[in-house]
Amino acid sequence: MAEHTSDADRVVVALGGNALVEADSSWTYEDQLAVLEETATELAGLLEAGTDLVLVHGNGPQVGNRLLEQEDAETPRLPLDVLVAGTQAEIGYPLGQALESAASGATVATVLTRIVVDPEDSAFEEPTKPVGPFYDEETAASKPFETRRTGKGERPYRRVVPSPEPLEVVERETIGRLLEREDAVICAGGGGVPVSRGDALEGVEAVVDKDYTARLLGTELEADTLLFLTDVEYAYADYGGPDQRPLREVAVDELRTRLENDEFAPGSMGPKVRACCQFLERGGDRAVITTPGRLEAALAGETGTRVRP
Structure with missing residues (x-):
C-alpha cells in the first residue's frame, strides 16, 4: 500500500460520462474538450488548495467509437484491453492539459494503469457489460463474440463482456510517488486495463467498472475522500417512485441496507453506492456523490449525498 505521508487532504475523484462529454452533444473532439475544460475549472480549486488529487474517468463512448470504427473500416481487430489502454491517453491528455490551464x-x-483481475471471477461465466455498436438479431448471431438483447427497437443487441472485480492496481506505487511529489494524477481510465497474473501479466478481454477501481485506489492510497461526479446532484431513495427524495447526509450502515434492498439501479447508481460503502468500511473518512458543478458545495457539506462512517 502506498502510504499517505503528507498533511494534505487526498481525494480520489471518479468522473462519470457527463464530466467528459454531454449526452446530447454531437460527440466531436471539440464537444468533449469543452466539457473537459468545464470540469477542470471545477476541479481547479482543489489543486489550488493543495489537495492530493487522483482522477479516474469513464471511457464508454470512446471505446464504443473505436469498436465501431473497426467494424465500419474493417481495420485489424484490436483486443478490448488494448482499446481501453488507448482511451486512457485519448482522454487523459486533454484532461491533463485542461487541468494545468485551469489551476495555476x-x-x-x-x-x-493496469488492474489485476481474477480469471476465475464469476463475471467471466456470464458476461453482462454491453459495449460497442447495436445490432439486429441476424447480425448479432453472426458475430464472433457473445451478444445479448440489451434494449428495444430494430437493433436491440450488443456485444457483452465480463466486468470482473478489480483486485490490485499494478501502478499504485508509481501513483503514490507522483502524489508525494505534488503532482495531480489521472489514472485507471475506463476502470483500468484488465490483466491477469500468471507467469507474467496478460491482458484480458473485459471492462472493469471505474467506480470500483476508484474505490480500490482510494483504499490503497489511503485517501481521505472518495468523490463521484455524475449527472445527478444526489443519490435518491425510491428513485422514480412517488416517495422519491434525495439522500443528503447518510450513515454507511443505512446506505448498505438500502443497497441490499435493491434500491439503486445496478447499471448506474448501484456501483457508486456500493463503492461508497466499501470505501467507508475499509477506513475511508467520507464519500460524496454529486455533479461536477456542485463539487465544492458538496465537499463543504452543503449539497450532494455525503456518506459518513
Whole structure:
C-alpha cells in the first residue's frame, strides 16, 4: 500500500460520462474538450488548495467509437484491453492539459494503469457489460463474440463482456510517488486495463467498472475522500417512485441496507453506492456523490449525498 505521508487532504475523484462529454452533444473532439475544460475549472480549486488529487474517468463512448470504427473500416481487430489502454491517453491528455490551464502552477501526470483481475471471477461465466455498436438479431448471431438483447427497437443487441472485480492496481506505487511529489494524477481510465497474473501479466478481454477501481485506489492510497461526479446532484431513495427524495447526509450502515434492498439501479447508481460503502468500511473518512458543478458545495457539506462512517 502506498502510504499517505503528507498533511494534505487526498481525494480520489471518479468522473462519470457527463464530466467528459454531454449526452446530447454531437460527440466531436471539440464537444468533449469543452466539457473537459468545464470540469477542470471545477476541479481547479482543489489543486489550488493543495489537495492530493487522483482522477479516474469513464471511457464508454470512446471505446464504443473505436469498436465501431473497426467494424465500419474493417481495420485489424484490436483486443478490448488494448482499446481501453488507448482511451486512457485519448482522454487523459486533454484532461491533463485542461487541468494545468485551469489551476495555476499545477502539474498533472497521466498514468497508463493496469488492474489485476481474477480469471476465475464469476463475471467471466456470464458476461453482462454491453459495449460497442447495436445490432439486429441476424447480425448479432453472426458475430464472433457473445451478444445479448440489451434494449428495444430494430437493433436491440450488443456485444457483452465480463466486468470482473478489480483486485490490485499494478501502478499504485508509481501513483503514490507522483502524489508525494505534488503532482495531480489521472489514472485507471475506463476502470483500468484488465490483466491477469500468471507467469507474467496478460491482458484480458473485459471492462472493469471505474467506480470500483476508484474505490480500490482510494483504499490503497489511503485517501481521505472518495468523490463521484455524475449527472445527478444526489443519490435518491425510491428513485422514480412517488416517495422519491434525495439522500443528503447518510450513515454507511443505512446506505448498505438500502443497497441490499435493491434500491439503486445496478447499471448506474448501484456501483457508486456500493463503492461508497466499501470505501467507508475499509477506513475511508467520507464519500460524496454529486455533479461536477456542485463539487465544492458538496465537499463543504452543503449539497450532494455525503456518506459518513
